[in-house]
Amino acid sequence: MLWLPGLAQEGPRGAEARAFAETLGIVHQRCPFVTPIRLGVAALPARAPSRFYGGEGAVATLLASELEDLAQQSGTEVRIGVAEGLFASVMAARAERIVEPGATRAFLAALPISVLRRPELAALCQRLGLHTLGRFAALDERRVLERFGSDGAHCHRVARGELGELIGIRDPRISQRLAGLEEPPPSAAQPSFFGGSSLAAERAARAAIRVQQRLGSERVQVARLRSGHDPADRAELVPFGSEEPAALGAAAPWPGGLPAPSPVTVFTTQRSVRLTDAAGAPVGVSARGLLTGVPGRCTVEGDPRTMSIVAWAGPWPLTLRWWDRRRAKARLQVLTELGTGMLLSAERSGWQLVGRYD
Amino acid sequence: MVPAAARTLPVLPALAQLLPGGALRRGTTTLVTGAPGSGATSLGVALLAHASRGGHWCAAIGVDDPGVIAMVELGLDLRRVVFIPQVQGDWAIAAGELLEGVELILLRPPARVPHAAARQLAARARERRAALVVLGPTTSAWPLPVELTIEVETSRWRGAGLGEGRLSARTVELCVTGRGGTRQQRSSLWLPSPGGEIALVAERS
Numbered sequence: 244m245l246w247l248p249g250l251a252q253e254g255p256r257g258a259e260a261r262a263f264a265e266t267l268g269i270v271h272q273r274c275p276f277v278t279p280i281r282l283g284v285a286a287l288p289a290r291a292p293s294r295f296y297g298g299e300g301a302v303a304t305l306l307a308s309e310l311e312d313l314a315q316q317s318g319t320e321v322r323i324g325v326a327e328g329l330f331a332s333v334m335a336a337r338a339e340r341i342v343e344p345g346a347t348r349a350f351l352a353a354l355p356i357s358v359l360r361r362p363e364l365a366a367l368c369q370r371l372g373l374h375t376l377g378r379f380a381a382l383d384e385r386r387v388l389e390r391f392g393s394d395g396a397h398c399h400r401v402a403r404g405e406l407g408e409l410i411g412i413r414d415p416r417i418s419q420r421l422a423g424l425e426e427p428p429p430s431a432a433q434p435s436f437f438g439g440s441s442l443a444a445e446r447a448a449r450a451a452i453r454v455q456q457r458l459g460s461e462r463v464q465v466a467r468l469r470s471g472h473d474p475a476d477r478a479e480l481v482p483f484g485s486e487e488p489a490a491l492g493a494a495a496p497w498p499g500g501l502p503a504p505s506p507v508t509v510f511t512t513q514r515s516v517r518l519t520d521a522a523g524a525p526v527g528v529s530a531r532g533l534l535t536g537v538p539g540r541c542t543v544e545g546d547p548r549t550m551s552i553v554a555w556a557g558p559w560p561l562t563l564r565w566w567d568r569r570r571a572k573a574r575l576q577v578l579t580e581l582g583t584g585m586l587l588s589a590e591r592s593g594w595q596l597v598g599r600y601d
Numbered sequence: 602m603v604p605a606a607a608r609t610l611p612v613l614p615a616l617a618q619l620l621p622g623g624a625l626r627r628g629t630t631t632l633v634t635g636a637p638g639s640g641a642t643s644l645g646v647a648l649l650a651h652a653s654r655g656g657h658w659c660a661a662i663g664v665d666d667p668g669v670i671a672m673v674e675l676g677l678d679l680r681r682v683v684f685i686p687q688v689q690g691d692w693a694i695a696a697g698e699l700l701e702g703v704e705l706i707l708l709r710p711p712a713r714v715p716h717a718a719a720r721q722l723a724a725r726a727r728e729r730r731a732a733l734v735v736l737g738p739t740t741s742a743w744p745l746p747v748e749l750t751i752e753v754e755t756s757r758w759r760g761a762g763l764g765e766g767r768l769s770a771r772t773v774e775l776c777v778t779g780r781g782g783t784r785q786q787r788s789s790l791w792l793p794s795p796g797g798e799i800a801l802v803a804e805r806s
Binding site: 393441443444446447448449450451453454457458462463464465466468478479480483501502503504505506507508509510511512534537554555556557576578579581582583584585598599600601 | 657666673674683687688691697700701702755767797
């Protein structure tokens, strides 16, 4: 972990950010995996370069000497530390320590409670006479949750060394900001997801990131639109944060698509549908794109009920493209006796449930 | 006197006519119920639409397999919505964390919601001045009394015949009930109308 305290606060002219970006450029030549964490703080995987350069201490000395000139110019000192986990590493850099594997909790224990950067929690701990992370870590887990809430419980786990990363230690926009230094500033009119500069936007993004940290980054998603024939083709969900703001198009007409209203549930897993006539004979789609019978009943995979069909519309043939994985031939809307509207797709394997008008 | 915007979140004009005060009250829970296919999900999404367009941040938790195109058609601004589908047991964690940053949550909780989890979340929403819209098959989907319940009782599609037309418009019959069974009111709503709008069905005399 690399810590440049003089660059941690952004000045009015952005000189700190530029100096930080320059620093990262130099470090990058030695350690290609350097990652900015927030202004003035960057993480590097310690093991690989230290094996190459002969120990973690050697890497620290090497980097410090290379960064010396730059540091002097921009008026900051360079501190390097090594530990397990992002939080402990930042603390190690602050203290210019190399914390041996397994010694993380003991190292953290001596630090003041204020390093968690939670003023309210720190105040409460001070009142309880808990001045160090070690004293805080020694509290019972359940009592912490009761007294300090979920964020307190999170800090507690960090203090115990059970969690490597303290929420809030990363600036989620640092990479973007540093990238922005090299390119013309993005236009304000560009639609940006959860972006913009408003406080509310920032809070929303931070909340989404916290959920990603707790449940996994793939679990929090945003929608992206594109053109296509099908409700399933026309939109996709991608993990929050992976999205390029510009790729989020506005609602545009989709040539060749079914007109609105679209199904509000679009299934991502395959669900086969058995479609028959009133007598129970299967109904399919002919080569000419016509139904081979009169739809009378349907059964959806996973649902034991067989429902009568009171109305249907289509089939609308789809142009088959050789790259189309779904191999859909046509779409059909059916309305059941319960008033449920469903969108089916005729595929080689039979009917599939595309969506439901929930 | 607190300004109205600080106490409420805006909804589409047609929905404003259904809600007491003409908006979603911050800090409260609204329960929207109906069987799959009844239109309850569409109604829940529609309740978020105006707020998302007005710059309020929203989340859809446990709304599996979201039909994003339909949501745009219902008026949702996708740039202000995060989706956490297939959330199962983690719904309370997701909702609790998101309440730190979003103002409106559409939540479809799993089958059995523990009382304590619901209470904690409702308290968090109250504290954060956010609104919860809970989707469920029946009113027992949420273990707490709520400020407002909107039940989709029946729904009727129009436009599709026997191989003709297409599903083009739907009317739903709603029963809106205030806290403790007060102010029960029945309405009929286009979801959507043949013109693609959400509107109250004009009273037939």
